[in-house]
Amino acid sequence: MIDTKITFLGSGSWQGVPAPFGDDEISKSVEWGSKDFRFRTSLLVQTHNGKNILVEVTPDIRLQSWKYKLTRPDAVLVSHWHWDHLFGLLDLDWFAEKNSLRVYGNRVTKEWQENSMGHINVNFSVFESFKTFVIDNVEITPVPVNHVEETHGFIFKNLETGKAFAYLSDFSSIPDHTSEKLSTSDYATIDATYLASDIDDDLTHVQKDQFPKLFTSIDGPQLILTNIGSYQNLSHDDFQAMFSQQTIAYDGMEILI
Numbered sequence: 587m588i589d590t591k592i593t594f595l596g597s598g599s600w601q602g603v604p605a606p607f608g609d610d611e612i613s614k615s616v617e618w619g620s621k622d623f624r625f626r627t628s629l630l631v632q633t634h635n636g637k638n639i640l641v642e643v644t645p646d647i648r649l650q651s652w653k654y655k656l657t658r659p660d661a662v663l664v665s666h667w668h669w670d671h672l673f674g675l676l677d678l679d680w681f682a683e684k685n686s687l688r689v690y691g692n693r694v695t696k697e698w699q700e701n702s703m704g705h706i707n708v709n710f711s712v713f714e715s716f717k718t719f720v721i722d723n724v725e726i727t728p729v730p731v732n733h734v735e736e737t738h739g740f741i742f743k744n745l746e747t748g749k750a751f752a753y754l755s756d757f758s759s760i761p762d763h764t765s766e767k768l769s770t771s772d773y774a775t776i777d778a779t780y781l782a783s784d785i786d787d788d789l790t791h792v793q794k795d796q797f798p799k800l801f802t803s804i805d806g807p808q809l810i811l812t813n814i815g816s817y818q819n820l821s822h823d824d825f826q827a828m829f830s831q832q833t834i835a836y837d838g839m840e841i842l843i
């Protein structure tokens with residue numbers, strides 16, 4: 587087995603599902619372990635030699651590590667500094683004292699980590715756009731996306747099978763150079779925060795009316811919609827029925843590359 591396994595540890599947007607004190611139907615009715623229960627978006631990338639790459643360290647990291655029986659990550663990749671992607675580090679204070687914790691992020695994320703969580707013992711490596719690095723048999727390419735803060739996605743390529751998976755978290759649009767890189771991936775995740783809801787006061791994520799154009803502009807990879815919130819008040823099955831050509835992510839979903 588030379589595959590790299592990608593597991594969705596979370597597929598929810600910033601509040602997760604259920605939302606705190608959520609009074610929407612999904613939050614009130616969701617059951618633990620169902621496809622409608624969503625931790626904040628993150629991934630585990632496992633190489634065939636057993637290296638663990640954690641993507642995002644969310645405020646749900648304590649329960650994610652318990653639910654998925656995670657062992658010490660060999661690397662942690664962070665797309666941007668927003669709290670739902672980085673601030674789970676606060677929960678890892680004790681863990682980081684006892685274990686080496688290598689975090690990869692962009693320059694702005696490093697500044698936020700140092701200024702707001704400088705007491706956490708991490709080894710922080712700053713990456714640059716399109717400059718690849720390799721962990722075990724996986725080549726990682728940070729690709730810039732447009733969001734309110736400097737934000738990167740990651741393209742994971744299994745150097746032995748040649749298959750690639752692109753993880754794009756929060757974004758409003760994708761620069762041309764990043765789109766070109768995506769075309770050679772087998773899978774790509776899409777920010778579905780506002781997939782089925784009209785929100786006109788937050789332009790930092792893809793808007794509902796932009797999805798059809800986005801779907802046709804990314805030619806090649808199977809698209810996986812993630813970052814899904816309860817405020818849309820649709821179940822996983824409802825979403826999947828509405829978007830039959832794309833895959834709706836759920837917690838625990840696995841992809842092999």
Ligand SMILES: [Zn+2]
Nearest residue numbers: 666668733756
């Ligand atoms: Zn964000």
